Amino acid sequence: ACNNRADITFMYDMLWNLDWETDRDEFNFAGTYLSADYITGQVAESWEVADDYTSVTVHLRDDVYFQDKVAAGFDEQYDIYKGRRLVADDVKFSYARLIGIDGYEKVELDQTNWSNDLAMLESVEVVDDQTVIFHLNTDTEIAVDNFLCARVQLAGPEWDELTSEQKVDWQYASGTGPFILSNYVTDNTMTFVKNPNYWDTDADGNP
Numbered sequence: 001a002c003n004n005r006a007d008i009t010f011m012y013d014m015l016w017n018l019d020w021e022t023d024r025d026e027f028n029f030a031g032t033y034l035s036a037d038y039i040t041g042q043v044a045e046s047w048e049v050a051d052d053y054t055s056v057t058v059h060l061r062d063d064v065y066f067q068d069k070v071a072a073g074f075d076e077q078y079d080i081y082k083g084r085r086l087v088a089d090d091v092k093f094s095y096a097r098l099i100g101i102d103g104y105e106k107v108e109l110d111q112t113n114w115s116n117d118l119a120m121l122e123s124v125e126v127v128d129d130q131t132v133i134f135h136l137n138t139d140t141e142i143a144v145d146n147f148l149c150a151r152v153q154l155a156g157p158e159w160d161e162l163t164s165e166q167k168v169d170w171q172y173a174s175g176t177g178p179f180i181l182s183n184y185v186t187d188n189t190m191t192f193v194k195n196p197n198y199w200d201t202d203a204d205g206n207p
Contacts, residue, residue: 008175011173011192018034019038019040049144053136054139061130066081066082066156066174067176072196080162089129091154098114099121120146155175178198
């Protein structure tokens with residue numbers, strides 16, 4: 001069995017993702033607990049945890065772009081990001097709205113209790129387009145570990161400019177991930193096409 005949340009990971013990047021190169025004899029990803037030792041940077045190119053565990057400074061990749069949906073054959077009205085580059089303001093938007101901090105109204109979602117999963121997050125500071133600092137309200141290594149493992153999918157403020165009707169229309173769905181949702185049949189299928197502008201490559205250098 002699967003669900004929409006699992007499937008849309010094809011569409012959306014996160015700051016960190018599972019490190020699938022981990023030796024399965026060391027960690028097999030089969031349990032419910034995930035240690036930050038077994039994640040790797042995705043949109044986060046590098047990061048530093050403060051010595052007192054009260055903040056995490058993240059440096060973003062500079063080659064991450066939202067999907068260009070016109071290039072993928074969609075009508076222009078569904079191309080809400082217009083292929084622009086992802087910046088630190090987008091990261092702040094993605095995190096802050098989940099728990100209602102830094103002036104953002106909390107969004108109500110039914111699949112994840114973000115108030116619990118991000119309970120350690122106090123505020124998000126944008127330093128520049130490629131740098132963001134997460135300030136925490138606790139000072140434990142465990143809290144930092146849990147923060148790094150929270151699977152927050154990245155979007156941009158253009159999403160909240162859509163109407164409630166547009167937000168439930170799958171054709172508007174868009175992220176920075178490797179695949180673009182090209183068809184959706186309720187309770188049946190989700191079809192994806194390759195994102196030609198995705199930043200990552202395989203071992204041979206192929207997009």
